[in-house]
Amino acid sequence: MAPSAHGAVALLPVPLELPGGEYPLLAAIADRRGRTTAVELVLTVTSGERPVEQLSLPERMVTPRAPEILARIERDRRNLADLFAVRSERLWDDFVRPVADPVSSIFGKRRFLNGQPRAPHSGTDFRSSRGTPVRTIAAGRTVMVSELFYTGRTVVVDHGAGLLSLYAHLSSSDLLPGQFLAAGETVGLVGSTGRSTGPHLHLTVRLHGERVDPLALIELMAQRS
Numbered sequence: 001m002a003p004s005a006h007g008a009v010a011l012l013p014v015p016l017e018l019p020g021g022e023y024p025l026l027a028a029i030a031d032r033r034g035r036t037t038a039v040e041l042v043l044t045v046t047s048g049e050r051p052v053e054q055l056s057l058p059e060r061m062v063t064p065r066a067p068e069i070l071a072r073i074e075r076d077r078r079n080l081a082d083l084f085a086v087r088s089e090r091l092w093d094d095f096v097r098p099v100a101d102p103v104s105s106i107f108g109k110r111r112f113l114n115g116q117p118r119a120p121h122s123g124t125d126f127r128s129s130r131g132t133p134v135r136t137i138a139a140g141r142t143v144m145v146s147e148l149f150y151t152g153r154t155v156v157v158d159h160g161a162g163l164l165s166l167y168a169h170l171s172s173s174d175l176l177p178g179q180f181l182a183a184g185e186t187v188g189l190v191g192s193t194g195r196s197t198g199p200h201l202h203l204t205v206r207l208h209g210e211r212v213d214p215l216a217l218i219e220l221m222a223q224r225s
Helices: 067-084 214-223
Strands: 002-004 007-009 021-030 036-045 052-055 103-105 110-113 116-118 124-126 133-135 140-148 152-160 163-172 186-190 201-207 210-212
Touching: 067 140, 067 152, 067 163, 140 163, 152 186, 201 214, 210 214
Parallel strands: 052 110
Antiparallel strands: 002 007, 021 036, 103 124, 110 116, 124 201, 133 186, 140 152, 152 163, 163 186, 163 201, 201 210
């Protein structure tokens, strides 16, 4: 929980697959003396139809079968899962867009690769030109600068308090793991590495392990000031 112009703000992730409806929410708030107050709330989740996107890629990128590639994909998955489970001290305050370019694919869009259904889009894509500088959305520390099978050149920034951001398909990055970045500092340059149909930025945000809409988060945090 962080201070805001209206009191305080807390971030609570809602799984993308959660059906619409009302859900009970119990919050425990502690004051400076350590006294705790329990507050019962109702969380309203709205549902709606997500748009569909059809993509065409080489079959080897859609359904890899080579044992060494499958092993690499599993290794990438485990490494990311370990990072997304990290809980560190909060570093974030102000939030900014990673690029000024328009969105080309929204969070949660239903995707079909070569006609086959795939998991909903886990982040937001921006229509950026190759070489465009990419900015970190908030202050944080780099925990990964690596080449992954699906996301290509990838940078992951831990903003603390369970919030992490991932920048994918970069052409390059000069960062090293462990570097501190202020909000808006450059993490790398837009590219088309990994499983990509052309130059763009893919931004994923995880909050307490759950995927959340990056732009919704940035806009929400801008409203608290």
